[in-house]
Amino acid sequence: xxxxxxxxxxxxxxxxxxxxxxxxxxxxxxxxxxxxxxxxxxxxxxxxxxxxxxxxxxxxxxxxxxxxxxxxxxxxxxxxxxxxxxxxxxxxxxxxxxxxxxxxxxxxxxxxxxxxxxxxxxxxxxxxxxxxxxxxxxxxxxxxxxxxxxxxxxxxxxxxxxxxxxxxxxxxxxxxxxxxxxxxxxxxxxxxxxxxxxxxxxxxxxxxxxxxxxxxxxxxxxxxxxxxxxxxxxxxxxxxxxxxxxxxxxxxxxxxxxxxxxxxxxxxxxxxxxxxxxxxxxxxxxxxxxxxxxxxxxxxxxxxxxxxxxxxxxxxxxxxxxxxxxxxxxxxxxxxxxxxxxxxxxxxxxxxxxxxx
Amino acid sequence: xxxxxxxxxxxxxxxxxxxxxxxxxxxxxxxxxxxxxxxxxxxxxxxxxxxxxxxxxxxxxxxxxxxxxxxxxxxxxxxxxxxxxxxxxxxxxxxxxxxxxxxxxxxxxxxxxxxxxxxxxxxxxxxxxxxxxxxxxxxxxxxxxxxxxxxxxxxxxxxxxxxxxxxxxxxxxxxxxxxxxxxxxxxxxxxxxxxxxxxxxxxxxxxxxxxxxxxxxxxxxxxxxxxxxxxxxxxxxxxxxxxxxxxxxxxxxxxxxxxxxxxxxxxxxxxxxxxxxxxxxxxxxxxxxxxxxxxxxxxxxxxxxxxxxxxxxxxxxxxxxxxxxxxxxxxxxxxxxxxxxxxxxxxxxxxxxxxxxxxxxxxxxxxxxxxxxxxxxxxxxxxxxxxxxxxxxxxxxxxxxxxxxxxxxxxxxxxxxxxxxxxxxxxxxxxxxxxxxxxxxxxxxxxxxxxxxxxxxxxxxxxxxxxxxxxxxxxxxxxxxxxxxxxxxxxxxxxxxxxxxxxxxxxxxxxx
Numbered sequence: 001x002x003x004x005x006x007x008x009x010x011x012x013x014x015x016x017x018x019x020x021x022x023x024x025x026x027x028x029x030x031x032x033x034x035x036x037x038x039x040x041x042x043x044x045x046x047x048x049x050x051x052x053x054x055x056x057x058x059x060x061x062x063x064x065x066x067x068x069x070x071x072x073x074x075x076x077x078x079x080x081x082x083x084x085x086x087x088x089x090x091x092x093x094x095x096x097x098x099x100x101x102x103x104x105x106x107x108x109x110x111x112x113x114x115x116x117x118x119x120x121x122x123x124x125x126x127x128x129x130x131x132x133x134x135x136x137x138x139x140x141x142x143x144x145x146x147x148x149x150x151x152x153x154x155x156x157x158x159x160x161x162x163x164x165x166x167x168x169x170x171x172x173x174x175x176x177x178x179x180x181x182x183x184x185x186x187x188x189x190x191x192x193x194x195x196x197x198x199x200x201x202x203x204x205x206x207x208x209x210x211x212x213x214x215x216x217x218x219x220x221x222x223x224x225x226x227x228x229x230x231x232x233x234x235x236x237x238x239x240x241x242x243x244x245x246x247x248x249x250x251x252x253x254x255x256x257x258x259x260x261x262x263x264x265x266x267x268x269x270x271x272x273x274x275x276x277x278x279x280x281x282x283x284x285x286x287x288x289x290x291x292x293x294x295x296x297x298x299x300x301x302x303x304x305x306x307x308x309x310x311x312x313x314x315x316x317x318x319x320x321x322x323x324x325x326x327x328x329x330x331x332x333x334x335x336x337x338x339x340x341x342x343x344x345x346x347x348x349x350x351x352x353x354x355x356x357x
Numbered sequence: 358x359x360x361x362x363x364x365x366x367x368x369x370x371x372x373x374x375x376x377x378x379x380x381x382x383x384x385x386x387x388x389x390x391x392x393x394x395x396x397x398x399x400x401x402x403x404x405x406x407x408x409x410x411x412x413x414x415x416x417x418x419x420x421x422x423x424x425x426x427x428x429x430x431x432x433x434x435x436x437x438x439x440x441x442x443x444x445x446x447x448x449x450x451x452x453x454x455x456x457x458x459x460x461x462x463x464x465x466x467x468x469x470x471x472x473x474x475x476x477x478x479x480x481x482x483x484x485x486x487x488x489x490x491x492x493x494x495x496x497x498x499x500x501x502x503x504x505x506x507x508x509x510x511x512x513x514x515x516x517x518x519x520x521x522x523x524x525x526x527x528x529x530x531x532x533x534x535x536x537x538x539x540x541x542x543x544x545x546x547x548x549x550x551x552x553x554x555x556x557x558x559x560x561x562x563x564x565x566x567x568x569x570x571x572x573x574x575x576x577x578x579x580x581x582x583x584x585x586x587x588x589x590x591x592x593x594x595x596x597x598x599x600x601x602x603x604x605x606x607x608x609x610x611x612x613x614x615x616x617x618x619x620x621x622x623x624x625x626x627x628x629x630x631x632x633x634x635x636x637x638x639x640x641x642x643x644x645x646x647x648x649x650x651x652x653x654x655x656x657x658x659x660x661x662x663x664x665x666x667x668x669x670x671x672x673x674x675x676x677x678x679x680x681x682x683x684x685x686x687x688x689x690x691x692x693x694x695x696x697x698x699x700x701x702x703x704x705x706x707x708x709x710x711x712x713x714x715x716x717x718x719x720x721x722x723x724x725x726x727x728x729x730x731x732x733x734x735x736x737x738x739x740x741x742x743x744x745x746x747x748x749x750x751x752x753x754x755x756x757x758x759x760x761x762x763x764x765x766x767x768x769x770x771x772x773x774x775x776x777x778x779x780x781x782x783x784x785x786x787x788x789x790x791x792x793x794x795x796x797x798x799x800x801x802x803x804x805x806x807x808x809x810x811x812x813x814x815x816x817x818x819x820x821x822x823x824x825x826x827x828x829x830x831x832x833x834x835x836x837x838x839x840x841x842x843x844x845x846x847x848x849x850x851x852x853x854x855x856x857x858x859x860x861x862x863x864x865x866x867x868x869x
Binding site: 003004005006007008009011012018021067070071073074076077078080081082084085088089095096097099103104105109110113114117131161164165168169170193233250278294321323324325327328331332335338339343344345346349 | 359360361362363364365373376377423426427428430431432434435437438439441442445446448449450452453454455456457458459461463464465466467469470471473475478479482483484487491494498523524525526698699701713719
């Protein structure tokens with residue numbers, strides 16, 4: 001038993017509810033985060049390419065990126081909340097061990113966010129500045145992802161926490177962990193792939209965009225998607241093989257469920273790749289959502305595998321009080337109604353707005 | 358002690374929390390009141406069929422969206438990041454007890470951002486009735502967010518019955534819930550008007566500028582007046598100790614209160630009257646002045662609320678230095694270093710006194726004291742003490758200064774801490790002076806230096822007592838708290854009091 005692991009607090013309802021909520025919200029966060037990352041990357045590419053169609057595509061993407069950031073952050077908050085409930089004692093500790101870097105995430109997001117808005121609102125007058133702004137956002141996103149990878153690998157490895165005593169100001173990163181790089185790469189490459197899909201979808205679905213822009217979006221989006229998904233399958237294997245032996249064993253028969261998820265994920269990835277090559281945008285979109293969920297389940301198995309010697313959520317003490325949870329479910333359902341209503345009204349009135357401009 | 362201490366000796370985690378929260382508090386309150394302001398301003402424009410007002414509202418909505426969704430949203434996440442880094446134990450308690458409160462608040466957050474996006478992006482293209490409803494949805498969701506957060510923030514200062522039953526609802530609807538909710542509601546309306554001054558100051562159309570400035574000024578003044586009684590009601594629900602802290606027992610709190618509150622009240626009232634009578638005088642400097650004073654007002658309220666929670670993060674439950682009150686006895690028994698997880702030394706020995714003292718300092722004092730920083734620098738605070746007086750101070754730290762948590766640990770650990778501060782930080786000697794005959798004779802002086810020069814210089818006492826006779830001085834030693842409410846009574850024996858009285862009397866040149 002590692003003596004540095006803090007004692008956890010009790011939870012109000014059985015741990016399964018939190019696991020469910022975590023596994024529900026985290027993949028949604030991933031999808032949005034990926035779309036944001038991919039859109040920024042493709043917008044940068046389009047800006048650099050510089051022909052008229054590409055420029056207009058970049059502008060279309062500029063308009064959606066701020067929304068993607070807003071909802072990526074929003075869903076990230078939900079996932080972070082449930083993560084803290086189950087794994088807070090690991091997560092807080094790893095955050096402190098890299099505290100100086102971790103807090104930097106906040107100003108970095110702010111800068112990326114405002115430059116995304118500038119990129120949108122001032123697009124027409126930016127000229128060369130557009131490349132600078134969207135690169136700034138993109139590189140910040142990549143940097144933040146790196147910090148997240150650091151924190152999550154740190155969190156899973158209490159043995160690594162000893163670096164704290166040499167650097168209590170939180171200036172350590174988990175660079176010594178052989179899993180860090182493949183893990184980071186796997187998330188980035190996958191993110192850009194899904195982002196490509198998102199851009200292709202924008203091209204397919206935004207009817208009021210000019211047809212050459214739509215075609216360009218679909219074309220480049222699908223190319224990015226297919227290429228990066230191919231790389232992703234490879235990087236996935238690298239990631240898997242870099243994991244500690246006990247964790248790998250989970251996926252090679254050690255744990256029936258984990259193995260099943262792994263096989264399902266692998267097969268689905270191949271199907272998605274094939275669909276990418278034949279450019280079936282809607283089919284891919286329908287398949288990628290379960291794929292992201294499956295990958296998140298795999299990721300969860302990895303986490304359980306790492307933490308097994310130290311902790312499992314089943315061991316958390318429950319001091320039962322269910323009424324606040326029922327209130328939450330009630331508010332969640334009640335909250336969906338106005339959101340749907342507003343979105344329908346907005347979609348009904350937006351095309352007009354476009355014509356007025 | 359359960360968690361590592363993120364140690365930035367010159368800055369202090371508290372400073373970082375304050376920095377992020379101040380920004381967030383100003384924007385999040387604006388995010389609530391501003392919603393109502395937008396709806397009302399739009400309606401005014403619609404009623405009067407005044408396109409200029411509607412156009413103003415649209416531009417203000419853009420500013421509002423950029424401010425609240427981006428700055429407000431991200432600094433909100435920032436608060437989570439920073440409190441988890443600085444106060445992980447307390448954050449964990451808040452998360453685990455109120456997880457479904459936070460989750461519910463998150464739903465309102467979703468509704469809020471969808472609503473503000475629809476409101477701004479469909480301004481002018483949506484039919485006005487639907488658009489107004491969207492504005493209302495925004496405001497209601499934002500206010501409900503405030504409702505939830507208010508419960509949890511209030512819980513930290515006045516946990517009330519939760520301490521006994523640990524029940525979500527007792528913690529949520531805690532004793533300060535309603536006054537604080539009302540106060541915050543009015544403050545958020547006030548801020549909405551104040552931020553609108555910023556936008557109106559940039560208007561070039563003089564007629565519109567005058568109309569909207571008046572409109573905003575009335576808005577600010579009425580909500581400000583309504584906030585004042587709520588503030589008093591709020592203060593009256595605080596537990597005694599917290600209230601006396603809020604009312605100024607700690608010198609710095611008192612100063613914050615005075616500067617913050619009075620200047621803000623004066624400036625706001627003055628500027629607004631000016632604007633109501635003569636809107637044309639409104640300019641950018643004026644708007645920044647009003648904004649600054651509104652910030653001071655809210656800032657001093659929040660600062661005082663934070664300060665009056667001391668020495669706790671969650672009142673009567675967990676101290677600012679992450680020690681749970683209930684565990685104190687156990688820690689004293691088995692020693693702090695043995696009870697803590699994240700210390701480099703597991704016990705005190707002759708050789709590691711300074712290293713052990715540093716561990717203890719980082720865990721128990723650093724939460725409120727920097728080393729060589731601006732904010733509550735321990736070096737400056739202890740500059741006039743020596744090793745024996747500090748040792749004694751630490752033993753009674755909570756009794757002398759209620760707003761500091763009691764020292765947790767055993768006798769040698771206390772020595773290690775005092776040694777670290779005296780030798781490690783000041784480089785002073787940590788020897789006890791020999792009890793020579795002269796020293797015994799100087800007992801009064803030693804006692805005085807140990808117990809009295811902690812808070813004020815010898816000079817001050819000399820001046821204040823210049824006209825007193827020996828009898829009054831002796832009397833005062835039984836009544837220090839009556840003389841000044843932030844001075845604790847002196848707990849020495851009758852014999853020691855005689856010696857101290859002799860010494861003070863001798864300061865004026867009086868004979869013993």
